[in-house]
Amino acid sequence: MEKASITLTDAHHKLLHAAVEAGEYASISEAIRDALRGWELERQMQQAELEHLRREIRKxxxxxxxxxxxxxxxxxxxxRLRAKFAK
Known part of the structure; x- marks a missing residue:
C-alpha cells in the first residue's frame, strides 16, 4: 500500500474525525479509503452512462x-390528439 499526504479543510477533517469517534471507521485512513471507493464507483457509473448515451446517439x-x-x-x-380526445 502506498502512503500519500493530503491537506484537508477543517470541515472535512472534523467530519472524518466524527465518523471515527462514532465508531463508523477504525481510522481516518479507513474513512478516506471508503470515500475513494465511493468516488471510484460513481466514476464507473458515469462512464457506463456515457457509453450508453454514445450508443444511443450512434443508433x-x-x-x-x-x-x-x-x-x-x-x-x-x-x-390528431385533439381529434382523438374530442370523441
Whole structure:
C-alpha cells in the first residue's frame, strides 16, 4: 500500500474525525479509503452512462443515415390528439 499526504479543510477533517469517534471507521485512513471507493464507483457509473448515451446517439445517427426517420410535425400531432380526445 502506498502512503500519500493530503491537506484537508477543517470541515472535512472534523467530519472524518466524527465518523471515527462514532465508531463508523477504525481510522481516518479507513474513512478516506471508503470515500475513494465511493468516488471510484460513481466514476464507473458515469462512464457506463456515457457509453450508453454514445450508443444511443450512434443508433440515432445510423437511423438518420439509413432514412429510418420522419419529419415530426408538432401541429399535426396536436390536431390528431385533439381529434382523438374530442370523441
Amino acid at each position: 440515432g445517427i445510423d437511423d438518420i443515415e439509413a432514412g429510418r426517420v420522419v419529419q415530426w410535425d408538432p401541429e399535426a400531432m396536436k390536431q
